[in-house]
Amino acid sequence: MRLLLVEDTARLRDLLVDAVHGVGWRIDAVGSVSDAEEAVACAEYDLLLVDLGLPDGDGLDLIRAFRRARKETPILVLTARGAVDERIAGLDAGADDYVAKPFNHGEFLARCRALLRRSPNASAPALTAGQLTFDLASGSVACGGDEMALAPRERTVLEILMRDAGRVVKKRKLEHALSEFGDELSSNALETAVSRLRKKLDGATTGVSLETIRGVGYLLREKMS
Numbered sequence: 001m002r003l004l005l006v007e008d009t010a011r012l013r014d015l016l017v018d019a020v021h022g023v024g025w026r027i028d029a030v031g032s033v034s035d036a037e038e039a040v041a042c043a044e045y046d047l048l049l050v051d052l053g054l055p056d057g058d059g060l061d062l063i064r065a066f067r068r069a070r071k072e073t074p075i076l077v078l079t080a081r082g083a084v085d086e087r088i089a090g091l092d093a094g095a096d097d098y099v100a101k102p103f104n105h106g107e108f109l110a111r112c113r114a115l116l117r118r119s120p121n122a123s124a125p126a127l128t129a130g131q132l133t134f135d136l137a138s139g140s141v142a143c144g145g146d147e148m149a150l151a152p153r154e155r156t157v158l159e160i161l162m163r164d165a166g167r168v169v170k171k172r173k174l175e176h177a178l179s180e181f182g183d184e185l186s187s188n189a190l191e192t193a194v195s196r197l198r199k200k201l202d203g204a205t206t207g208v209s210l211e212t213i214r215g216v217g218y219l220l221r222e223k224m225s
């Protein structure tokens with residue numbers, strides 16, 4: 001799962017990023033309407049978390065533009081406590097739910113989970129290939145029932161390859177997924193993640209092989225038994 005947080009209060013942004021990382025989802029955090037527009041143009045998200053009062057504009061305009069573009073990603077609005085008008089305006093603009101600040105950590109995550117269940121990526125709660133199971137809600141990977149220890153980048157690469165198991169995945173798509181918004185990815189970061197992941201897959205009875213398609217990308221193939 002990949003979330004986008006649009007919030008200009010740095011302290012709250014850090015708290016929410018920590019909360020989301022704690023449950024194993026990925027999150028990009030930005031503090032302005034213009035950075036949010038750039039983020040949604042570059043990446044696919046499963047959930048947007050949008051503060052309404054932003055330094056360069058109104059979160060409502062961002063939500064309206066997003067819906068006008070026929071994007072259906074769920075949106076959770078972060079509003080000030082007791083601001084009934086803000087909640088109504090947010091929902092009318094196309095948001096799916098709201099939480100009032102200051103909010104409880106547990107309630108915030110529960111609202112996120114409820115909206116993520118509606119995401120197209122949540123329709124299958126787990127991906128499988130060979131003996132591997134990738135739990136999309138928790139991000140944990142198991143091989144024949146035993147949990148497999150993966151670093152975050154290895155996990156991201158494996159999730160994408162498992163979604164497209166049996167098909168070649170372009171290198172660019174994987175590189176894009178590995179680069180956190182605003183960060184440049186070092187040139188061999190993907191190769192390193194792939195080679196470590198391959199070593200782990202080959203070291204267990206996974207029933208899959210990670211193949212390099214030179215000059216194009218990678219392919220996760222289920223072995224014939």
Ligand code: CA
Nearest residue numbers: 008051053054
């Ligand atoms: Ca604000």
